[in-house]
Amino acid sequence: MVSQQWKKYITDLLPLQCELCGLAIESDLQLTWLCGDCIRYFTEQTRCQCCGLLMLSSVSQCGACLTKPPLWQRVYCVGDYQPPLSTYVHNFKYLRQFWQAEKLAQLLSPRIHQPADLITSVPLHWRRHWVRGFNQSELLARALSSQLQRPYQTLFKRVRATSPQQGKNRQQRRSNLKRAFKLYQPVTADRVAIVDDVLTTGSTVQHLCKLLLDAGVKSVDIYTICRTPEPSDKS
Numbered sequence: 001m002v003s004q005q006w007k008k009y010i011t012d013l014l015p016l017q018c019e020l021c022g023l024a025i026e027s028d029l030q031l032t033w034l035c036g037d038c039i040r041y042f043t044e045q046t047r048c049q050c051c052g053l054l055m056l057s058s059v060s061q062c063g064a065c066l067t068k069p070p071l072w073q074r075v076y077c078v079g080d081y082q083p084p085l086s087t088y089v090h091n092f093k094y095l096r097q098f099w100q101a102e103k104l105a106q107l108l109s110p111r112i113h114q115p116a117d118l119i120t121s122v123p124l125h126w127r128r129h130w131v132r133g134f135n136q137s138e139l140l141a142r143a144l145s146s147q148l149q150r151p152y153q154t155l156f157k158r159v160r161a162t163s164p165q166q167g168k169n170r171q172q173r174r175s176n177l178k179r180a181f182k183l184y185q186p187v188t189a190d191r192v193a194i195v196d197d198v199l200t201t202g203s204t205v206q207h208l209c210k211l212l213l214d215a216g217v218k219s220v221d222i223y224t225i226c227r228t229p230e231p232s233d234k235s
Helices: 004-013 038-042 063-067 085-094 100-111 124-131 137-150 170-176 202-215
Strands: 074-076 118-123 156-157 181-183 191-199 219-227
Touching: 085 100, 085 191, 085 219, 100 137, 100 219, 118 137, 137 191, 137 219, 156 191, 191 202, 202 219
Parallel strands: 074 219, 118 191, 191 219
Antiparallel strands: 156 181
């Protein structure tokens, strides 16, 4: 069976064709893996700048954020967790297609006009890292660091193994993450961006933001590929 790496190598030798529709890609496009029509699947949508949820018009803070502001300053994302974007994230995370980190970062980085002073990522517990073999959030963060020309630094350590967040409501997610993280080293930057592949309730990054703010960081942004609607709080 041909490995994922060999498939990518062979594909790179062929004439440029859109990965989604298979049509030829115009040579003057910024992205070399999507045609002009399919790029529209990733068109930026109007969202709340604070929580990243879809809005009828772009606002700095929606009603929910005004009522109960999160600890971070702003969320930057590519889109919701739905095809074709969700397919790229899934293949990257579960099929070990590491090169998708660079492509996903290419979709996100143009939307970040004022990057943070320092970029970091959501950590994995060492057991899950050992099983998966990599931390997808770290790979994304390093790709964004290179494209945005900002330093990357590992700041957090996951000190307690937790069950997967998927399928849990907001309260269950918060309880699941209690005392799960600690700050790995001192932080000197005023503005820090935390990178994660998917943002749902924000429970994980909320814990990490608190650690940073308690350490003297002035503001925190969230860089994520997918911003999904929050699950129901019903059990």
